[in-house]
Amino acid sequence: MTIEVKVPALGESVTEATVATWFKKPGERVEVDEMLCELETDKVTVEVPSPAAGVLAAILAAEGETVAPDALLAQIDETGAATGAAPKTRKPQAAETQAEKTQEGQRMSGKSVDVMVPALGESVTEATVATWFKKVGDSVAMDEMLCELETDKVSVEVPAPAAGVLAEILAEEGATVDAKARLAIITEGAAGAAPSAPAAAPQEKAIDAGPEQPVLRKDVEDAPSAKKAMAEAGVSRDQVAGSGRDGRVMKEDVARAAAAPQAAAPAPATAPRAPSAPGDAAREERVKMTRLRQTIARRLKDAQNTAAMLTTYNEADMSGIMALRNEYKDAFEKKHKVKLGFMSFFVKACCHALKEVPEVNAEIDGTDVVYKNYVNMGVAVGTPSGLVVPVVRDADQKGFAQIEKEIAELGAKGRDGKLTMQEMQGGTFTISNGGVYGSLMSSPILNPPQSGILGMHKIQERPMVVGGQIVIRPMMYLALSYDHRIVDGKGAVTFLVRVKEALEDPRRLLMDL
Known part of the structure; x- marks a missing residue:
């Protein structure tokens, strides 16, 4: 039986929404109330849950498309079985080595334990997966840190609920997850690849910490929300001191840097440059507008054009x-x-x-x-x-x-x-x-x-x-x-x-x- 997924109620006076992100692909298995996609209006973000369990048969409104209230977004086959692509974290069969196949068999031999999003706090409904500290196939110990989530307030570390092997990652870095989402699956008691030695890995670089001794930090990825905040505040990465794990820049670090008084820069001696002048490209930064900012821009222009x-x-x-x-x-x-x-x-x-x-x-x-x-x-x-x-x-x-x-x-x-x-x-x-x-x-x-x-x-x-x-x-x-x-x-x-x-x-x- 085919079930239709429609745009939910958007509220009084809201006449359209933009399809922001699809969390599922056609052919993938979905459960009742599992988040299928996210819609963006000029006011808030709306999550669309699955009305039934089954297989996502078709997506009828692609990302970036504008849809009206009650419009058809997708279809779910209640009787179908998941026939889509293999999980994202798996390598193609042709690329698997014999050792990987053996490891896969070991992982599947134990009990599967879900890694869930921990309590995010009152009124916090979603988070962004910032960093995974483990890879698929790595051995994990009970309470060992698996990944870090970023909310609009704080960073949340996710510990392993059991010892075993990280069998599958369900939410990649940069993905937005709700408060009850599954992040990964651990095969309890299985043997996995030995975690890489911390000393062998990341290159380190110095960050100027002012008049005191420079601080060394690992070359880690900054939080997605911090990158967005830096772009919006016009703050460069060199102006921000990271307080996260291994010197990682968090959203609150950007807020502190933006609030701090900046040293006065000398006024340019030349006239404003033309965009096409030689060498200007190296001094420019192109940042994609957020969906919220795009929606605000469109709605304000509509107001000018209509009234x-x-x-x-x-x-x-x-x-x-x-x-x-x-x-x-x-x-x-x-x-x-x-x-x-x-x-x-x-x-x-x-x-x-x-x-x-x-x-x-x-x-x-x-x-x-x-x-x-x-x-x-x-x-x-x-x-x-x-x-x-x-x-x-x-x-x-x-x-x-x-x-x-x-x-x-x-x-x-x-x-x-x-x-x-x-x-x-x-x-x-x-x-x-x-x-x-x-x-x-x-x-x-x-x-x-x-x-x-x-x-x-x-x-x-x-x-x-x-x-x-x-x-x-x-x-x-x-x-x-x-x-x-x-x-x-x-x-x-x-x-x-x-x-x-x-x-x-x-x-x-x-x-x-």
């Missing part, structure tokens, strides 16, 4: 909020166990303005306009992997303390890579704070299918005329980008003026003015 996007600007005197915050921040934190920031004022001000201009809180669906009688406030958060927008649900029904708590929790989850799809779905309006990075003014881009996004910016003291006098005031530029297909200029300007009024005189929020 009639326009931006209107205003400015707000922040002295009223700053005075109120300074007066009550200690009492607020003492009572609610959370700090009083500026974001809760902006959320409440936007909720207030959205009631007066409901089209900014609406979306276009075909030829219909869907008005939302609630406010699910998206709060843009920058993470090492890219921009994500977690959602504070029913923000219009919540007080300052609850909003501050939820924003703090969602922001921490975003930076740690722990946000769930549910926490990023259903937003009706978004606030983006470029001011935390020092932006004085910008035009935020819409987060489809939403029709509005507010950009906050840096608070900067400027001379202002108040009551005929020039005074210094802490000012912030505000920017509202909106979809002109649904929001007229009058509505957009009115919305931004109401936000400005509420920020400059927060008492208006209490009186619903």
Whole structure:
């Protein structure tokens, strides 16, 4: 019987996904709930489990293909037997020596023990196989380190659950595995090849450790997540001191190197080079975009191509909020166990303005306009992997303390890579704070299918005329980008003026003015 594997539910407003990785090939045996492939949306990564046990008969959506919700990904033959290629770690029959055949017989003579992914910690659902310390055919002792896994937080070493021979490796280096995956198979009690002597192997090279004695490290492969982090942070390998096994660079090492102050480099004396200049290729580095970054790029460009996007600007005197915050921040934190920031004022001000201009809180669906009688406030958060927008649900029904708590929790989850799809779905309006990075003014881009996004910016003291006098005031530029297909200029300007009024005189929020 043939079972269809379809794209699972991707969540509200998510209309497509990209097939990122297939973990199985046609002809291979699959078990119920075993991970078949991984899909990438503009928000999260979705794993597709097998709906039945059998043989993967056909893959209908190849890696890199874009698929819609409920699209057909593959077919599983429930009655079939695995007839595919031999396990990846086996050599072709013609290349096997007599000693290898004898060794294979020895391996198969004992009891097979599965090597599983160890506990990765709460909310950690996957890891990357970083390094195998043993090869197929090597003898292993109980609790001897077999391999090292890399999660978004720490490195995890995997010990051997039994003594014997490493018969098969099921997850190669670089593979992404879930929290319950099988990594390898050990044949218990069998004899294998003697492990190579550590002294005979790897070449060593010196790494400059600063003014102290250079540190020697083995020429080992750095963690995949560390390579990705170095590319994203623009940090070279020579700037990072590895803290992993044998000097291996880990993700946290890159974060420390990126945060450390760099020595000032002399400005180039020549004009910017042309890409085609001789010798430039040696000074360039080509890094493949991550699938998440590719998806973000495609979705943002789609937003520009689809919406009639326009931006209107205003400015707000922040002295009223700053005075109120300074007066009550200690009492607020003492009572609610959370700090009083500026974001809760902006959320409440936007909720207030959205009631007066409901089209900014609406979306276009075909030829219909869907008005939302609630406010699910998206709060843009920058993470090492890219921009994500977690959602504070029913923000219009919540007080300052609850909003501050939820924003703090969602922001921490975003930076740690722990946000769930549910926490990023259903937003009706978004606030983006470029001011935390020092932006004085910008035009935020819409987060489809939403029709509005507010950009906050840096608070900067400027001379202002108040009551005929020039005074210094802490000012912030505000920017509202909106979809002109649904929001007229009058509505957009009115919305931004109401936000400005509420920020400059927060008492208006209490009186619903």
